[in-house]
Amino acid sequence: xxxxxxxxxxxxxxxxxxxxxxxxxxxxxxxxxxxxxxxxxxxxxxxxxxxxxxxxxxxxxxxxxxxxxxxxxxxxxxxxxxxxxxxxxxxxxxxxxxxxxxxxxxxxxxxxxxxxxxxxxxxxxxxxxxxxxxxxxxxxxxxxxxxxxxxxxxxxxxxxxxxxxxxxxxxxxxxxxxxxxxxxxxxxxxxxxxxxxxxxxxxxxxxxxxxxxxxxxxxxxxxxxxxxxxxxxxxxxxxxxxxxxxxxxxxxxxxxxxxxxxxxxxxxxxxxxxxxxxxxxxxxxxxxxxxxxxxxxxxxxxxxxxxxxxxxxxxxxxxxxxxxxxxxxxxxxxxxxxxxxxxxxxxxxxxxxxxxxxxxxxxxxxxxxxxxxxxxxxxxxxxxxxxxxxxxxxxxxxxxxxxxxxxxxxxxxxxxxxxxxxxxxxxxxxxxxxxxxxxxxxxxxxxxxxxxxxxxxxxxxxxxxxxxxxxxxxxxxxxxxxxxxxxxxxxxxxxxxxxxxxxxxxxxxxxxxxxxxxxxxxx
Numbered sequence: 065x066x067x068x069x070x071x072x073x074x075x076x077x078x079x080x081x082x083x084x085x086x087x088x089x090x091x092x093x094x095x096x097x098x099x100x101x102x103x104x105x106x107x108x109x110x111x112x113x114x115x116x117x118x119x120x121x122x123x124x125x126x127x128x129x130x131x132x133x134x135x136x137x138x139x140x141x142x143x144x145x146x147x148x149x150x151x152x153x154x155x156x157x158x159x160x161x162x163x164x165x166x167x168x169x170x171x172x173x174x175x176x177x178x179x180x181x182x183x184x185x186x187x188x189x190x191x192x193x194x195x196x197x198x199x200x201x202x203x204x205x206x207x208x209x210x211x212x213x214x215x216x217x218x219x220x221x222x223x224x225x226x227x228x229x230x231x232x233x234x235x236x237x238x239x240x241x242x243x244x245x246x247x248x249x250x251x252x253x254x255x256x257x258x259x260x261x262x263x264x265x266x267x268x269x270x271x272x273x274x275x276x277x278x279x280x281x282x283x284x285x286x287x288x289x290x291x292x293x294x295x296x297x298x299x300x301x302x303x304x305x306x307x308x309x310x311x312x313x314x315x316x317x318x319x320x321x322x323x324x325x326x327x328x329x330x331x332x333x334x335x336x337x338x339x340x341x342x343x344x345x346x347x348x349x350x351x352x353x354x355x356x357x358x359x360x361x362x363x364x365x366x367x368x369x370x371x372x373x374x375x376x377x378x379x380x381x382x383x384x385x386x387x388x389x390x391x392x393x394x395x396x397x398x399x400x401x402x403x404x405x406x407x408x409x410x411x412x413x414x415x416x417x418x419x420x421x422x423x424x425x426x427x428x429x430x431x432x433x434x435x436x437x438x439x440x441x442x443x444x445x446x447x448x449x450x451x452x453x454x455x456x457x458x459x460x461x462x463x464x465x466x467x468x469x470x471x472x473x474x475x476x477x478x479x480x481x482x483x484x485x486x487x488x489x490x491x492x493x494x495x496x497x498x499x500x501x502x503x504x505x506x507x508x509x510x511x512x513x514x515x516x517x518x519x520x521x522x523x524x525x526x527x528x529x530x531x532x533x534x535x536x537x538x539x540x541x542x543x544x545x546x547x548x549x550x551x552x553x554x555x556x557x558x559x560x561x562x563x564x565x566x567x568x569x570x571x572x573x574x575x576x577x578x579x580x581x582x583x584x585x586x587x
Contacts, residue, residue, distance in 0.1 A: 099180025105193050106268070108180075109275075112173040112200035116166035117353040117431050118211045119412070120158040121146055121571060122532025123361055123373075127500075128525075130377050131549045131559070132405040136370035139356055147371040148547070149562060151572040151587070157356050157427070161574040163211060166354075167204040171230045174201040179233050195263025199276045202256035203284060205229055205249060210291070211571050212585065213246050215539040217505040218294055221247035225583060227573075243583055250292050257285050273342040273350050280349035282309040283434035286442050291540065293506050303446035310348070310439045315459065318436045319466040320346035322395040330399045336362070336413035340430040348434040355429040358414035361530040363399045363406040365414055372406040373529070375553055379496045380489070381525045382409055386498075387460070387482050388470035394526075395467060405550075412530050431531065437463065438533070441524045448516040453479075456516055463523055476512065483515040483522075491546060491558070498522040503542030503564050517541075539569060 099105050123129055124146035131147065138144055142159050145152035155161040177197040181190045208227045217224070226249035228241040261281045269275045276284070286306040289299040311318055321344075328334045336358070342350055359367040375383065382398040383391045391398070399410045415428045444459035453476040461474040489500045499518050508514055521541065525534050538545060542564030549557040562568060570585045578584045 099176065099183070102184075102187075102190055102193070105177050105180045105184075105190060108173050108177050109193060109196055109200065112170050112177065112197060112204075113351055114163070114166040114170045114204050114207060115352070115354050116158070116162045117351065117355055117357065117429070117532070118163050118207055119429075119431060119530070119532035120355060120357045120360055121160065121163070121211060122535035123357075123530060124371060125149065125545075125571075126532075126535040126538055127380070127543070127545045128373050128377060128529065128534050129371055130374055131547065132370055132372060132374055133551050134370065136405070137368075138370045139359060139368045143360060143368055143371050148560065149566075149568040151575075153575055155574075157354055158360075160211070160571050161576075162354070163207065164574050164577065167208050168230065170204040171201055172233070174198070174204070175230060175233045191263040192265035192268035195260040195265070195281075196268075196276050198256045198260025199264065199281050199284065201230075202253045202260065202288075203276070205256075206253055206284075206288060209246065209249050209253070210536060210539075212573050213249070214570055215505075215536075216246060216250055216291055216293060219505065221245065221250065225585065228582070241582055253288060254292065257281075257288065261285060271342060273347055274352075276349060279310045280434050282306045283348050283436075283439045283442075286310065286439055286446075287434070290442050290446060291536070293540075295506065297449040300446035300449045304443055304450070307439050307443035307446070310436060311443065315436070315440050315462045316466065318345055319440065319462065320344065320435065320437050322467050326395040326397065330364070330397075330410045333364070333413050335396070335410040336364075339411045340432055346436045347432045348436065348439075349432070351431045351433050353429050353431055354426075355431075356414070356427045357429040357431070357530075358412050359427060361408060362410060362413045363401050363404065363408045364410055366401075366404055366406075367414075369405055373408050374405045374550065375400075375407050376496065376548075376550060376555070378407045380498045381522075381529055382407065384498050384522070384526070386522060387472075387474055387478060387519070388464050388468040393468040393470050395469065405553075409529055437466070437527050438524065441520055441527060444523075445517070445520045448513060448520065451513070453512060453516065456520075460519060460523065463527070467527070476516075479519050480512050480515050483518040484511075486518070491548070491555070498525065500543050504540060505542070
């Protein structure tokens with residue numbers, strides 16, 4: 065049985081030992097921390113946030129990454145496996161195994177807290193902790209579903225494989241688990257969110273940005289309901305409702321100060337540290353994760369240069385042209401290191417090198433799980449499906465005035481004209497643009513609606529570069545991804561292609577989980 069990676073907070077709190085071997089638990093409940101006080105329940109919720117992230121999986125799976133010269137190396141073998149869409153057997157940081165372990169450990173802590181609250185008689189004084197536990201449980205299951213399941217499709221979700229939705233503490237070793245359906249998973253996430261959000265109280269936290277505070281929970285709900293797309297787009301009303309609670313009456317006042325960020329030095333970790341600062345109003349929830357993400361995607365580090373975001377990839381995002389004009393109008397400019405093919409914005413970086421035996425270090429990443437900027441783009445997408453194009457254009461204007469030096473007010477006609485006339489990406493003809501053929505499993509009207517979606521996908525790709533969300537947009541919109549091999553920015557080969565029907569679009573669940581009897585994703 066392999067050594068389990070356990071967050072140090074779990075050890076300090078003497079919380080349960082969790083493993084992803086033959087079961088999620090390897091100790092019976094007698095060994096769990098006894099939650100008999102309100103403080104002990106608050107303490108265990110520190111470990112209700114996944115200590116791993118799917119950001120690196122998303123970046124390496126998506127079209128944000130290309131292969132550079134094979135003379136370059138990679139940091140961990142998992143990077144090669146993920147880039148090539150292989151079912152990896154690696155188990156270290158940023159692997160599907162690590163994500164699976166971390167999410168179910170977080171879920172177990174949430175359920176432990178909920179059981180402790182119940183044992184204490186559900187006092188109203190613990191409502192904030194109950195709300196946090198429910199939203200945390202929903203979030204960890206959402207992370208699992210958006211990695212190990214198909215993108216939600218209302219026509220097929222009742223037949224698609226879900227993931228085990230854990231709503232209670234386990235009382236036996238090696239219980240039997242069923243994956244259920246994707247539809248049932250999304251219904252349960254919605255139920256946990258709707259019950260938990262009203263109970264959250266920011267006053268319960270010393271540093272709200274490290275917990276599901278009210279606005280972070282609203283932003284999560286907005287993203288969840290956008291992904292939970294219904295044929296009549298009724299959920300888009302909920303997206304707008306929750307996004308409004310995040311953005312307030314004037315979204316311009318709560319977006320990131322990109323102008324200030326752009327004045328900071330891109331050298332060292334000055335820009336990245338400012339980007340993930342808890343005092344930055346745009347950051348709604350910050351997660352500390354065991355991850356090599358910063359070293360892999362941050363151009364400030366000469367690691368993983370073989371599989372990275374490069375200058376050619378940048379023509380689709382950080383070097384792209386948009387309604388604002390040229391990329392030189394971006395307030396934050398892409399970082400262009402010498403002697404490296406890696407090009408990106410400096411945002412997520414390699415964090416504190418914690419000394420371990422042998423003189424090595426233990427990398428981690430601070431990840432902004434939810435921000436006001438991304439929530440604004442989410443709302444614009446919902447407005448587009450509600451055909452409220454003036455409101456969507458207003459949100460696009462807010463983004464543009466915040467992120468670029470271009471101050472012109474955007475109209476629906478301008479979006480139509482610009483993205484309608486932009487050429488589609490076509491590598492065979494040497495056309496590299498952000499506009500790629502869309503093939504979602506829901507109705508997308510040609511013309512204005514499609515042009516707005518192209519614009520919104522463009523903005524989200526720029527805004528969240530390095531944070532894994534591009535992969536979710538690829539899945540939701542059925543975008544084909546090519547594996548491109550470059551030498552000195554010259555295209556040498558297309559080594560693989562993944563279209564919307566490729567079964568590899570769903571990450572395989574860990575091998576030892578399959579061996580324990582849980583149904584594998586089809587291949």
